[in-house]
Amino acid sequence: MHRKVLLLPSAFLFLAASVLSSRLAAAAWPTDPTVNVALCTAGGNQLNSRMTTDGAGGAIVTWVDNRVAGNSNIYAHHVRSDGTLDPAWPAKGLTVCLASGAQTFPAIASDGAGGAIAVWRDARGVSGDVYAQRVHGDGQIGDAVAVAPRGASQLALLPVRPNPVRGSSFGVDLTLDGTGIATLDLIDAAGRRVASRELGSLAAGSHHVTLGQGLRLRPGIYCVQLRQGGQVRVASVSVLR
Missing domain, CATH: 2.60.40.2550 (Immunoglobulin-like)
Incomplete structure (x- = not known):
């Protein structure tokens, strides 16, 4: 039986409550404990999920994904404060790392700009190393975020x-x-x-x-x-x- 990544309403609301977002009032998460939010239903196992706030009452979640036979990779998805998946992101998750070898033990933190930075243990080389990737709020990876000129005010x-x-x-x-x-x-x-x-x-x-x-x-x-x-x-x- 394949394991799927499911994000329970109670777990997410605990995260959202930590920032007390105003969007909680409009949340439309399932009230039936047998009907949860399916974050990823791709083939293979999805496991070791970790999440961080998107700064607006939602969360960016990353996990180890075995949909590619014989390999463990890193994927991510964005669930919004109303319990819906962000349509700007791939339906079954964004590919964060598809390198050879196994990518395991992911961790993730907010980048303070609506996106996140994910890190993981990576076995693409001779020994286990640590790699990272930036995921933007619009579902894109890697491209640099505009940085304010030196001396300019930042929010x-x-x-x-x-x-x-x-x-x-x-x-x-x-x-x-x-x-x-x-x-x-x-x-x-x-x-x-x-x-x-x-x-x-x-x-x-x-x-x-x-x-x-x-x-x-x-x-x-x-x-x-x-x-x-x-x-x-x-x-x-x-x-x-």
């Missing part, structure tokens, strides 16, 4: 300090890159947007802004979400009584 959201906070408002330190209108949202644990600020009047560079003014926030954990030019940055903050 960033610093951890909230102090944390936890008391009261309804708190300061947020961030950097804008000037690529478009930026918004700063405060999202509760249920995925509801409870506060929002448009930062369109702010120029590229570092800023300190206040979020939550005039609100009576309930105690709990919230997500601070910064969006600009299709990029997303998140930070968490705990609110006390």
Whole structure:
């Protein structure tokens, strides 16, 4: 019997909850535990899956794939926050490594730009080595991501300090890159947007802004979400009584 890669809703929601994405509120994952999300149904065994956040409530998952007889390779797929597979990616997974020899023990981390970097043990040579590949959010591999010129501002959201906070408002330190209108949202644990600020009047560079003014926030954990030019940055903050 072939093993297939299935991503359980509970496992994914645990990952997504760690960044408290607002998309959780619109999730449409199966509620029947016998009907899960089929991430890959190719021939052969798929095993040793690992995943990382895509920065928008979804996940990029990598695994060892034996669909090519006599070989173990590395594949990946992107599952979106609503439980659907990204149509920009190959239906049965993106080929990350198809070299000779066995590729095993994959690991993966977010690249901070909607994609990920996967690494694995690789036996294409005389001895076991370690190889890596970058996977972009659009399902492409390898090509360099545009890098901001030296000295240019890059989108960033610093951890909230102090944390936890008391009261309804708190300061947020961030950097804008000037690529478009930026918004700063405060999202509760249920995925509801409870506060929002448009930062369109702010120029590229570092800023300190206040979020939550005039609100009576309930105690709990919230997500601070910064969006600009299709990029997303998140930070968490705990609110006390």
